[in-house]
Structure formats: C-alpha cells, structure tokens
Amino acid sequence: MIHRDSTMNDITNISKQIADLINKHQNFWVTTHIHPDGDGLASMLLMKLLLEQHSKNVIAIVDDHIPRKFDFFHSFHEIITDVADGRLGQPDIVFALDASNISRLGDIEKIIPKSATLINIDHHVSNDYFGDINLVVGEASSAAEVTWQVLEYCNVKMNSNVATLVYSGIICDTGRFTFPNTSARALDICSKMVSEGASSADIADKIYFRSSQSTILGLVESLSTLQFHYQGKVASMVLSNDFMCKHDHIDTEGFVDNLLAVDGTEVEFFMKEHNKDCFRVSFRSKNHVDVNEVAKIFGGGGHRRAAGATICGDAQTVKLKIVDALETFFN
Numbered sequence: 325m326i327h328r329d330s331t332m333n334d335i336t337n338i339s340k341q342i343a344d345l346i347n348k349h350q351n352f353w354v355t356t357h358i359h360p361d362g363d364g365l366a367s368m369l370l371m372k373l374l375l376e377q378h379s380k381n382v383i384a385i386v387d388d389h390i391p392r393k394f395d396f397f398h399s400f401h402e403i404i405t406d407v408a409d410g411r412l413g414q415p416d417i418v419f420a421l422d423a424s425n426i427s428r429l430g431d432i433e434k435i436i437p438k439s440a441t442l443i444n445i446d447h448h449v450s451n452d453y454f455g456d457i458n459l460v461v462g463e464a465s466s467a468a469e470v471t472w473q474v475l476e477y478c479n480v481k482m483n484s485n486v487a488t489l490v491y492s493g494i495i496c497d498t499g500r501f502t503f504p505n506t507s508a509r510a511l512d513i514c515s516k517m518v519s520e521g522a523s524s525a526d527i528a529d530k531i532y533f534r535s536s537q538s539t540i541l542g543l544v545e546s547l548s549t550l551q552f553h554y555q556g557k558v559a560s561m562v563l564s565n566d567f568m569c570k571h572d573h574i575d576t577e578g579f580v581d582n583l584l585a586v587d588g589t590e591v592e593f594f595m596k597e598h599n600k601d602c603f604r605v606s607f608r609s610k611n612h613v614d615v616n617e618v619a620k621i622f623g624g625g626g627h628r629r630a631a632g633a634t635i636c637g638d639a640q641t642v643k644l645k646i647v648d649a650l651e652t653f654f655n
C-alpha cells in the first residue's frame with residue numbers, strides 16, 4: 325500500500341486538471357533542468373511515455389548535454405538538446421519536470437510560446453511556482469515520485485519501461501536509498517516498480533558502474549583537494565577547469581556524496597570550475613543545516629539537505645565566501 329499524506333487532495337485535484345489538459349490538446353513538450361540528473365530525465369521521459377500512450381505528439385527537449393549513463397532510459401535517444409532544432413514545432417502544453425524555477429530550464433525559457441500552458445511538476449522546497457499549473461510536493465523524495473502519482477491518476481499502462489524510469493528517478497535522488505528523503509512511500513513505490521519489471525541490479529549497474537576512467541581520475545583529483553573547516557564540521561573539495569579541460573567526459577554527479585562518509589561532518593561542499601573562475605557548487609548537509617538557505621545566499625537553491633549554486637571568482641575567494649556564509653552555524 326502507498327502511504328498517503330495530507331497533500332493528497334491537492335495532488336488529486338491538480339492531477340485532474342492535468343488529465344483534462346492532456347485530453348484537450350495534441351502537441352506537447354516535456355523538459356527538465358540544465359545539468360540534467362537521473363530524476364529530472366526519468367520524470368521527463370515518464371511524462372513522454374504517458375502522453376504517447378494517449379497518442380499525443382511529444383518532444384523531449386533539454387538545453388544541455390545528457391549524461392551517457394542514462395542511455396538505457398526509454399526514448400533517451402529521442403531527446404533534443406538544440407533549442408533551434410527544426411523539429412520542435414509549437415506546443416500547446418509544456419511540462420517542466422524537477423525544475424525549481426524557470427531559469428533552471430536554460431534557454432528553453434526563451435522559446436516557450438506565450439500561448440502554451442506551462443505545467444510545473446517538482447519537489448524542490450525552493451520552487452517558485454513559475455507554471456500556469458504547479459504540482460509541487462516538497463515532501464516527495466523526487467520529481468519521479470510526484471510524476472508517478474500523476475501517471476497513476478491517469479491510469480498509465482504499466483510496463484518495464486515505466487517501472488525502470490520511476491525506480492531510477494527515485495534511487496538517483498535518494499542517493500540509492502540512503503538520504504533522509506528515503507520515505508516509506510518512496511520505498512513502497514520502488515517495491516511496486518520491481519514487481520512491475522524494474523531490475524534493481526541492472527539499473528545500478530547502468531547508472532553507477534560504468535564511470536569513464538576520466539571520471540574516476542577526476543574523483544581522485546577532487547579528493548586530493550579535501551579540506552576541513554570549523555574543526556572538521558565542514559568538508560570541501562574542488563575540481564579545477566584546467567583538469568576538466570585535460571580530461572574529456574568527467575561526470576561529477578555524486579562526487580560531493582563521498583564527503584558524507586567522513587565522521588563528524590555536518591556540511592559538505594564541492595566546487596566544480598565549469599568555466600574559468602566560475603564554480604558550480606554542490607552542497608550537502610547531514611542534520612541541522614538547511615543548505616537550501618545557504619545556496620540561496622548565492623542565488624541558487626534546492627532542498628534542505630542537498631542544494632546548489634553558481635558562484636564566480638577565483639577558487640580561494642569562492643571557498644572563503646562559502647566558509648564565511650557557514651560561520652553562523654558553527655560558531
């Protein structure tokens with residue numbers, strides 16, 4: 325049985341509005357945030373599957389490179405990554421999945437026609453309700469969990485593709501069932517997905533056990549920069565743009581999670597220099613620090629235990645700014 329909470333009425337009402345819009349319209353886009361992760365991609369492709377079961381025209385568009393490790397997701401190869409692609413056409417409805425604000429969609433923000441209805445399906449507490457319709461469930465483990473609830477409402481036909489996507493979205497955002505968002509509901513849904521044909525071993529193998537050699541070298545390099553702050557309560561590491569340029573295809577997703585292994589740390593952050601003097605920072609926390617609030621100081625956002633922001637400056641300055649911003653928690 326799936327556990328239900330007090331927001332269930334809202335979820336049902338909004339799912340009904342979404343189902344009505346699906347019935348009335350023919351042309352859809354589905355999209356997710358830049359630097360797409362397993363949850364965003366799985367949620368987007370789940371919505372595409374549902375719409376295709378209803379014989380709709382669906383374009384999946386993401387304004388970024390798609391990590392190769394998700395190449396087993398159903399219709400992965402149909403994802404368009406060029407916002408000027410001639411196949412896009414004019415959507416009646418645009419679904420944004422796993423994006424907390426419109427700028428997280430990159431340049432897709434600029435090409436959504438004014439006439440289109442924008443449906444925002446997400447689980448970030450920092451979501452700013454940018455859609456015409458907003459289904460935002462802050463307690464949900466993942467956007468895939470929220471999307472699954474819409475699919476269930478719409479009587480999606482189950483098959484192993486649906487099961488694999490739901491399961492993958494949930495494991496990616498729960499850190500393989502280790503983060504505090506690993507709720508009974510998330511586990512219930514995953515159990516159901518395994519019964520419906522998701523193979524937990526195959527999925528783990530595809531997502532986690534196919535890293536390129538450059539990625540592992542990048543992890544070694546990042547770990548070699550490990551520093552502790554505030555008597556070991558904060559751990560940080562950095563990966564330079566120089567290193568990234570020398571090694572192709574470094575996938576840094578999950579690097580920061582290695583810092584969670586250290587006993588006694590409360591906040592972990594990883595700075596990846598994606599352009600010279602511009603860092604994409606990933607924050608994690610274990611207990612009492614709300615890193616969404618910390619990320620917000622730098623114009624980013626996310627969740628209480630996992631958040632991100634882009635901060636520009638030289639490595640030392642950026643690191644000091646972050647350490648200073650954490651002072652209130654550790655002094």
Ligand code: AMP
Pocket residue numbers: 357424428448578605606607623624625626627630631632633634
């Ligand atoms: P990451 O550290 O990239 O795994 O991101 C952790 C969480 O923070 C994810 O839920 C992201 O969607 C969110 N996040 C990362 N960067 C940003 C940003 N610049 N603005 C808002 N949310 C972000």
Ligand code: MN
Pocket residue numbers: 357361363364422
């Ligand atoms: Mn995401």
Ligand code: MN
Pocket residue numbers: 363364422447466467497
């Ligand atoms: Mn997510």
